[in-house]
Amino acid sequence: RFEGITMAPPDPILGVSEAFKADTDEKKLNLGVGAYRTEELQPYVLKVVKKAENLMLERGENKEYLPIEGLAAFNKATAELLFGAENPVIKQQRVATVQGLSGTGSLRLAAALIERYFPGAKVLISSPTWGNHKNIFNDARVQWSEYRYYDPKTVGLDFDGMIADIKAAPEGSFILLHGCAHNPTGIDPTPEQWEKIADVIQEKNHIPFFDVAYQGFASGSLDADAASVRLLSARGMELLVAQSYSKNLGLYAERIGAINVVCSSADAATRVKSQLKRLARPMYSNPPVHGAKIVANIVGDPALFNEWKAEMEMMAGRIKNVRQKLYDSLSAKDKSGKDWSFILKQIGMFSFTGLSKTQSENMTKKWHVHITKDGRISVARLSSAKCEYLADAILDSYHN
Numbered sequence: 001r002f003e004g005i006t007m008a009p010p011d012p013i014l015g016v017s018e019a020f021k022a023d024t025d026e027k028k029l030n031l032g033v034g035a036y037r038t039e040e041l042q043p044y045v046l047k048v049v050k051k052a053e054n055l056m057l058e059r060g061e062n063k064e065y066l067p068i069e070g071l072a073a074f075n076k077a078t079a080e081l082l083f084g085a086e087n088p089v090i091k092q093q094r095v096a097t098v099q100g101l102s103g104t105g106s107l108r109l110a111a112a113l114i115e116r117y118f119p120g121a122k123v124l125i126s127s128p129t130w131g132n133h134k135n136i137f138n139d140a141r142v143q144w145s146e147y148r149y150y151d152p153k154t155v156g157l158d159f160d161g162m163i164a165d166i167k168a169a170p171e172g173s174f175i176l177l178h179g180c181a182h183n184p185t186g187i188d189p190t191p192e193q194w195e196k197i198a199d200v201i202q203e204k205n206h207i208p209f210f211d212v213a214y215q216g217f218a219s220g221s222l223d224a225d226a227a228s229v230r231l232l233s234a235r236g237m238e239l240l241v242a243q244s245y246s247k248n249l250g251l252y253a254e255r256i257g258a259i260n261v262v263c264s265s266a267d268a269a270t271r272v273k274s275q276l277k278r279l280a281r282p283m284y285s286n287p288p289v290h291g292a293k294i295v296a297n298i299v300g301d302p303a304l305f306n307e308w309k310a311e312m313e314m315m316a317g318r319i320k321n322v323r324q325k326l327y328d329s330l331s332a333k334d335k336s337g338k339d340w341s342f343i344l345k346q347i348g349m350f351s352f353t354g355l356s357k358t359q360s361e362n363m364t365k366k367w368h369v370h371i372t373k374d375g376r377i378s379v380a381r382l383s384s385a386k387c388e389y390l391a392d393a394i395l396d397s398y399h400n
């Protein structure tokens with residue numbers, strides 16, 4: 001009976017790590033997954049996380065089940081971190097926050113809410129977007145279509161296309177927006193462009209649906225990276241925000257994040273929260289506790305909170321240095337006169353190089369540089385020492 005099941009294709013992002021493992025060449029580089037590495041290319045556990053974990057051990061915390069909605073202290077901390085503690089949506093208790101299984105699980109829970117309470121509604125996602133968005137909505141049986149985002153000619157934002165497509169979407173659609181550090185392009189709208197995006201969303205009665213996977217990691221500042229969410233929430237709109245602590249606290253494997261639904265009244269928020277719990281219960285019953293306690297402990301302690309901010313700035317700073325080094329190496333080596341400055345303008349963990357599928361395959365086959373087939377490079381996994389080699393690989397793939 002299982003004989004009839006065919007082989008599933010490898011995941012386009014996590015499959016890169018599998019191919020990397022199988023590669024026996026010494027020069028191999030894994031620039032696929034967006035997970036931060038040190039200059040020595042080692043995984044990095046934040047010092048502040050180790051401190052929080054030690055505190056938890058000392059206190060002898062137990063492993064009892066969390067409630068379906070997760071750890072109360074975490075839910076409070078995560079919503080305040082996102083909107084700001086003084087935000088009217090917080091003060092008026094208009095946000096339904098439920099702890100999720102990191103960003104992915106939180107997006108999936110929101111998708112389940114859309115499927116159940118907005119039958120036939122469409123989600124608009126950017127072209128391109130993080131590969132898993134399509135899977136999430138497909139599996140939740142939520143319809144989606146794409147809005148223009150990336151302009152290959154300028155390696156920048158196709159703002160007019162984006163606005164036109166959001167305008168053309170059926171009234172009351174969900175518009176999926178990357179809060180900061182757009183994945184895979186690293187291209188974010190400017191504050192003025194966010195205002196215009198908010199205008200068309202309001203005009204069409206759409207519901208903004210933010211995916212915030214990099215708060216604090218894009219600019220190094222938690223507040224600056226939440227500006228887009230706060231700008232739209234200040235207009236009094238209802239909106240959804242999925243959060244993840246994989247990147248900004250390096251808690252990838254702990255699966256800690258949240259879904260926040262901003263409603264127009266505290267009463268509606270209570271009802272929405274009850275429905276989110278109802279959706280979560282048969283899926284996974286209740287979320288894991290460890291990551292939630294780490295976040296709550298760090299955000300709740302001013303000294304630890306400051307240490308976190310300093311470490312986040314350090315990580316964001318290292319990525320910026322590597323970007324600069326890669327840009328310098330490419331500019332020095334490339335005799336074609338191509339302008340590589342887009343690498344410096346891009347924000348966050350990734351650089352979208354514009355390499356085609358065939359060129360990306362050349363990177364892997366000939367140079368043992370493992371990247372996704374859309375030409376995205378995880379700069380967060382690159383060291384300064386490897387920039388020269390990477391520049392050779394890129395130029396060879398680009399020009400040959």
Ligand code: PMP
Pocket residue numbers: 034101102103104105130178183211213243244245246252257
């Ligand atoms: N959204 C975006 C845009 C992402 O880049 C990621 C991580 N790559 C996620 C969500 C979710 O990651 P996680 O489930 O590890 O929090």
